[in-house]
Amino acid sequence: DLVQAILAALRPVEKPLAGKTALVTSGPTHEPIDPVRYIANRSSGKQGHAIAAALADLGADVTLVSGPVTLPDPAGVRVVRVESARDMLAACQAALPASGLLDVAVCAAAVADWGVDVAPQKLKKQDGAAPPAIALRPNPDILATLSAAGPQRPRLVVGFAAETESVIDHAVAKRARKGCDWICANDVSSATGTFGGDRNTVHLISADGVESWPDLPKTDVATRLARRIAETLISP
Amino acid sequence: DLVQAILAALRPVEKPLAGKTALVTSGPTHEPIDPVRYIANRSSGKQGHAIAAALADLGADVTLVSGPVTLPDPAGVRVVRVESARDMLAACQAALPASGLLDVAVCAAAVADWGVDVAPQKLKKQDGAAPPAIALRPNPDILATLSAAGPQRPRLVVGFAAETESVIDHAVAKRARKGCDWICANDVSSATGTFGGDRNTVHLISADGVESWPDLPKTDVATRLARRIAETLISP
Numbered sequence: 001d002l003v004q005a006i007l008a009a010l011r012p013v014e015k016p017l018a019g020k021t022a023l024v025t026s027g028p029t030h031e032p033i034d035p036v037r038y039i040a041n042r043s044s045g046k047q048g049h050a051i052a053a054a055l056a057d058l059g060a061d062v063t064l065v066s067g068p069v070t071l072p073d074p075a076g077v078r079v080v081r082v083e084s085a086r087d088m089l090a091a092c093q094a095a096l097p098a099s100g101l102l103d104v105a106v107c108a109a110a111v112a113d114w115g116v117d118v119a120p121q122k123l124k125k126q127d128g129a130a131p132p133a134i135a136l137r138p139n140p141d142i143l144a145t146l147s148a149a150g151p152q153r154p155r156l157v158v159g160f161a162a163e164t165e166s167v168i169d170h171a172v173a174k175r176a177r178k179g180c181d182w183i184c185a186n187d188v189s190s191a192t193g194t195f196g197g198d199r200n201t202v203h204l205i206s207a208d209g210v211e212s213w214p215d216l217p218k219t220d221v222a223t224r225l226a227r228r229i230a231e232t233l234i235s236p
Numbered sequence: 237d238l239v240q241a242i243l244a245a246l247r248p249v250e251k252p253l254a255g256k257t258a259l260v261t262s263g264p265t266h267e268p269i270d271p272v273r274y275i276a277n278r279s280s281g282k283q284g285h286a287i288a289a290a291l292a293d294l295g296a297d298v299t300l301v302s303g304p305v306t307l308p309d310p311a312g313v314r315v316v317r318v319e320s321a322r323d324m325l326a327a328c329q330a331a332l333p334a335s336g337l338l339d340v341a342v343c344a345a346a347v348a349d350w351g352v353d354v355a356p357q358k359l360k361k362q363d364g365a366a367p368p369a370i371a372l373r374p375n376p377d378i379l380a381t382l383s384a385a386g387p388q389r390p391r392l393v394v395g396f397a398a399e400t401e402s403v404i405d406h407a408v409a410k411r412a413r414k415g416c417d418w419i420c421a422n423d424v425s426s427a428t429g430t431f432g433g434d435r436n437t438v439h440l441i442s443a444d445g446v447e448s449w450p451d452l453p454k455t456d457v458a459t460r461l462a463r464r465i466a467e468t469l470i471s472p
Contacts, residue, residue, distance in 0.1 A: 030276075035400050035426055036346070039269070040276045070306055110272070113361040114368075122400045122424075125349040127413065131372035132350075138367060164271050164358045177363065188358075190271055 015059030016230040021102050022060040023095050023154070024052040025109035025142065027067035029085045033134060034119040041110045042188075042195035045069035047160075048108030050222035052077045058226050060103070063095040067109055085111045085139035092142055102154040104229050107143045107180075110162055115139045147179035156232060158225070161185040162195075171205050182206045184225065204228070251295030252466040257338050258296040259331050259390070260288040261345035261378065263303035265321045269370060270355040277346045278424075278431035281305035283396075284344030286458035288313045294462050296339070299331040303345055321347045321375035328378055338390040340465050343379045343416075346398055351375045383415035392468060394461070397421040398431075407441050418442045420461065440464070 026048020031039040045066060052064040053074035062077045065088055073079045080095065082088045088111060096102055114136035123132050143159040157180040161171040164187065171185030183205040188194045192201070200221050204211045213224065262284020267275040281302060288300040289310035298313045301324055309315045316327045324347060332338055350372035359368050379395040393416040397407035400423070407421030419441040424430045428437070436457050440447045449460065 033275070036279075036398060036424055036431060037275060037277045037348075039273060040266075041273045043272075112273075113359075122398070123349075124406075125374070131374060134370045134372065136367035136370065138361070162272060162358070170360075188272055195272060 016234055017055060017103075017226075018059035020060045020104070020233055021097055021100075022052075022055045022062045022229075023065065023092060023102055023105045023146075024048055024055065024062060025065045025067075025088060025092065025107050025111070026052065027069040027071075028110050029067045029088055029112045029139075030083045031112045031115040031139070032084065032118045033116045034121065034123050036122050039112060039114075039116065040068075041112065043067070043069075043110035043162075044196045045071050045109075046196075046198065047200060047218045047221065048106070049074050050219045051106050051108055051225060054219075054222040054226035055104075055106075055229065057223075058230050065091045065095065065109070067111075085115060085142065089140045089142045089145060092146065096152050101152070103233055104156040104158065105146050105154040106158045106225070106229075107146065108160045108184075109142075110160075111142055112139055141178070143180055144178045147181075149179070156181050156229065158182045158184065158229070162188040164189045168203055168205070168210055171203065172210070175205050184221075252470055253291060253339075253462075254295035256296045256340070256469055257333055257336075258288075258291045258298045258465075259301065259328060259338055259341045259382075260284055260291065260298060261301045261303075261324060261328065261343050261347070262288065263305040263307075264346050265303045265324055265348045265375075266319045267321065267348045267351040267375070268319075268354045269352045270357065270359050272358050275348060275350075275352065276304075277348065279303070279305075279346035279398075280432045281307050281345075282432075282434065283436055283454045283457065284342070285310050286455045287342050287344055287461060290455075290458040290462035291340070291342075291465065293459075294466050301327045301331065301345070303347075321351060321378065325376045325378045325381060328382065332388050332390075337388070339469055340392040340394065341382050341390040342394045342461070342465075343382065344396045344420075345378075346396075347378055348375055377414070379416055380414045383417075385415070392417050392465060394418045394420065394465070398424040400425045404439055404441070404446055407439065408446070411441050420457075 027045035028041045028043040056062045056076040064077045065080045080091045147157045159180040161174045163170045167187045171183045175183040185203040200218050201215045202213045263281030264277045264279040292298045292312040300313045301316045318324045383393045395416040397410045399406045403423045407419045411419040421439040436454050437451045438449045
């Protein structure tokens with residue numbers, strides 16, 4: 001660790017994102033059903049956390065809004081922990097700079113599409129009675145909200161699409177629907193091991209088309225994405 | 237650690253449960269909704285894991301059937317990891333001794349009352365469409381199944397009741413309904429911090445009535461319960 005730190009300190013430093021501000025969301029959201037139950041998803045936060053770390057490595061001032069994960073906080077990143085999608089949106093809005101624009105927002109969190117109207121007491125099983133209905137309601141759409149045109153729209157908005165079928169088609173449609181600039185689409189079928197695993201196969205979808213990256217460690221996906229973001233933000 | 241180990245080795249050893257078999261369930265269950273979403277609950281597994289460790293400390297041969305937790309396996313305990321309630325029941329039944337009786341079963345897991353008929357592909361949000369219905373179905377009742385009279389019924393069956401209101405009344409009714417011998421009732425209202433926390437206030441409900449223990453660390457609750465189990469199993 002000490003040797004690593006010394007080597008890192010001696011290495012010529014490239015900080016193309018110095019002075020740039022970034023917001024990254026990561027992890028799942030938990031949507032409470034009652035005081036003890038909730039709806040979750042299999043996102044580990046590994047990809048989002050790695051992106052926050054990679055942007056910070058390139059010099060960006062990074063705020064990471066994270067759902068419940070068991071990962072350590074990345075070094076050099078401001079971390080805000082939230083539980084539900086509503087909390088995550090509020091934290092993202094609070095992270096927008098009071099003056100000036102956010103340079104890039106990367107929405108890597110697996111935000112629940114639906115929340116539940118929370119029961120104030122634990123739902124009880126009644127012998128002989130039918131199971132209770134869980135009434136879902138749409139959650140706020142964080143990616144679409146950040147992508148909407150307006151004076152606070154980040155200069156570059158990147159979304160993720162976690163799909164189990166027709167990955168690219170669904171992601172191309174999602175990019176158009178949400179109004180974001182790029183979508184990183186990945187296949188999260190259980191056979192791929194993407195959710196919770198350490199590797200990811202990403203298709204980067206932009207106005208220029210589809211760029212399919214090879215299967216890579218999530219840290220390398222993060223580095224590659226951070227470099228692409230830097231190129232885009234510093235090009236004239 | 238070395239000093240502790242030497243002291244432990246020198247301490248006069250009491251193994252009142254030597255030769256006895258125990259099954260403990262612990263943690264939450266995760267009930268899949270589709271390939272990425274699931275219903276979870278706030279159980280950390282701390283209480284159940286501590287009980288498995290305490291029974292092993294008293295010499296019992298312990299199988300711990302655990303839902304998804306982030307805890308390390310207790311030393312000296314056989315651990316079977318499961319996800320859903322159905323898997324947990326199957327693992328419990330597989331853990332029953334082929335010949336002879338299980339001496340004690342402690343059902344400390346927070347088993348989901350309801351599962352979901354799993355969608356084979358990720359449920360998609362459709363703009364303008366109502367949220368999908370999540371059709372719940374009753375899960376197998378592990379405590380009632382283990383408590384049912386029959387040649388394989390464990391000699392002593394202990395359940396847990398996690399309640400947010402009318403804690404003792406609900407637990408007394410639960411004991412009668414499930415057919416178990418004892419219920420450890422605890423208040424898991426979020427204000428108590430029981431779920432995920434390190435302390436617990438337990439009411440032990442048996443045919444003899446209600447015994448309310450003070451607020452204790454979960455490890456002390458486990459030690460106290462393991463001793464009560466030992467007294468009961470070795471009394472004539």
